[in-house]
Amino acid sequence: MVTCDVAVFGSGVFGAWTALWLRRAGASVVLLDPYGPGNSRSSSGGESRIIRMGYGPDEIYTQWSIRSLVHWKELAGQTGQRLFEQTGVLWMALEDDVYAGHTKRLLEKHGVEFETLPASELAARYPRITCAPHSWGLFEPRSGALMARRAVQAVAAEGARSGVHQIAEVIAAPAGAGVLREAVTASGTKIAAGAFVFACGPWLPKLFPLFLGRRICPTRQEVMFFGPRADDRRFTPGQFPVCLDLTDPRKPYCFPELDGRGYKIAMDAHGPLFDPDSGDRTLTPQGIADVRVYLAARYPDLRDAPLLESRVCQYENTSSGNFLIDRHPDFNNVWLVGGGSGHGFKHGPALGEHVAALISGHAEVEERFSLATKAEIRAREVF
Numbered sequence: 001m002v003t004c005d006v007a008v009f010g011s012g013v014f015g016a017w018t019a020l021w022l023r024r025a026g027a028s029v030v031l032l033d034p035y036g037p038g039n040s041r042s043s044s045g046g047e048s049r050i051i052r053m054g055y056g057p058d059e060i061y062t063q064w065s066i067r068s069l070v071h072w073k074e075l076a077g078q079t080g081q082r083l084f085e086q087t088g089v090l091w092m093a094l095e096d097d098v099y100a101g102h103t104k105r106l107l108e109k110h111g112v113e114f115e116t117l118p119a120s121e122l123a124a125r126y127p128r129i130t131c132a133p134h135s136w137g138l139f140e141p142r143s144g145a146l147m148a149r150r151a152v153q154a155v156a157a158e159g160a161r162s163g164v165h166q167i168a169e170v171i172a173a174p175a176g177a178g179v180l181r182e183a184v185t186a187s188g189t190k191i192a193a194g195a196f197v198f199a200c201g202p203w204l205p206k207l208f209p210l211f212l213g214r215r216i217c218p219t220r221q222e223v224m225f226f227g228p229r230a231d232d233r234r235f236t237p238g239q240f241p242v243c244l245d246l247t248d249p250r251k252p253y254c255f256p257e258l259d260g261r262g263y264k265i266a267m268d269a270h271g272p273l274f275d276p277d278s279g280d281r282t283l284t285p286q287g288i289a290d291v292r293v294y295l296a297a298r299y300p301d302l303r304d305a306p307l308l309e310s311r312v313c314q315y316e317n318t319s320s321g322n323f324l325i326d327r328h329p330d331f332n333n334v335w336l337v338g339g340g341s342g343h344g345f346k347h348g349p350a351l352g353e354h355v356a357a358l359i360s361g362h363a364e365v366e367e368r369f370s371l372a373t374k375a376e377i378r379a380r381e382v383f
């Protein structure tokens with residue numbers, strides 16, 4: 001039997017930050033994950049994630065991004081690790097793009113530094129990009145890339161250093177109702193706690209099929225790394241930003257070469273449904289072909305660049321793209337935390353802080369994060 005104040009299940013970016021904040025607040029915490037932080041099956045695995053402040057009209061996410069970046073940088077300072085690369089983030093949008101208009105307004109409101117780049121300036125500053133006709137740019141110079149796997153492992157290590165007890169086991173979903181006294185792992189270890197957090201990312205629908213089976217939908221997402229020529233330094237950080245292309249309905253996004261791994265590109269549009277345990281993580285010929293067509297059009301210098309590496313990861317989408325941070329419908333002291341929906345990583349610090357405040361009774365459930373607002377039909381609103 002293991003006893004603690006709070007047990008957190010899942011040490012992805014959401015669970016690891018939640019455990020760290022709880023520990024910082026003085027709670028005894030157990031963090032349990034069979035595969036470990038940033039493992040290759042998890043949604044927090046892989047090399048890099050974008051951290052940007054712009055979120056269209058969705059102000060809470062702009063606020064959380066601002067707050068989270070402070071904590072990511074602080075953790076990088078504490079641990080001496082390079083967790084954040086300030087590459088700048090360039091949004092490309094069509095002239096009448098409503099989302100980009102909202103983004104501009106909220107960045108102004110929150111004092112986030114940015115530049116607007118009319119078409120001529122966009123072309124002059126980034127000659128490597130062939131922009132869509134009638135497009136403009138919005139540049140966030142202080143945003144950039146988080147080194148995903150390294151960063152989530154650093155959060156978990158910081159938790160361990162400050163006393164979070166970590167266990168490599170699989171937790172089973174609780175049965176019953178009311179107040180949960182203990183949870184049990186697949187191998188029979190009992191974990192007694194005052195509160196329990198299930199932060200199991202794309203596994204949440206498997207754990208709670210009755211009420212999450214159709215409310216969180218993991219989708220297959222392909223990520224590719226292409227190699228510029230050996231003498232071409234123009235796609236390295238400092239020379240090239242993270243790019244988000246709103247002019248294409250698939251919302252492609254790209255990273256400059258980080259850690260020498262190549263130019264990373266992926267489509268934000270949702271792929272088919274995917275099983276995080278057993279799904280096939282090899283690229284499809286169609287996925288490669290689609291990306292090559294896009295590269296040739298937007299980044300012609302990379303038209304024939306070799307594919308160096310690839311990953312297949314999964315988003316864990318809620319109906320709207322808003323996170324799920326709410327109580328279990330049957331247990332007062334069990335919390336469900338997930339639904340990162342392809343944009344959750346950056347928010348780990350602010351989300352963890354919020355969950356810790358919920359558990360200690362210092363915050364209320366935000367309506368947009370509630371289980372009641374999660375529908376079974378996918379109608380994405382947040383990007």
Ligand SMILES: Cc1cc2nc3c(=O)[nH]c(=O)nc-3n(C[C@H](O)[C@H](O)[C@H](O)COP(=O)(O)OP(=O)(O)OC[C@H]3O[C@@H](n4cnc5c(N)ncnc54)[C@H](O)[C@@H]3O)c2cc1C
Pocket residue numbers: 009010011012013014015032033034035036037038039041042043044045048049050051169170171172199200201202203207221222223266313314315337338339340341342343344345346347
């Ligand atoms: C390709 C891709 C690109 C993305 N791009 C961005 C981006 O640019 N910016 C951004 O902010 N976000 C991005 N995201 C989204 C972000 O990465 C996710 O929203 C976030 O990582 C989700 O974290 P999580 O902790 O909820 O889930 P996970 O990281 O999946 O963690 C869940 C953990 O639970 C564990 N677990 C599962 N079952 C059990 C069990 N029964 N008992 C105990 N533990 C269990 C797993 O091993 C896993 O480690 C992207 C995601 C993908 C896949």
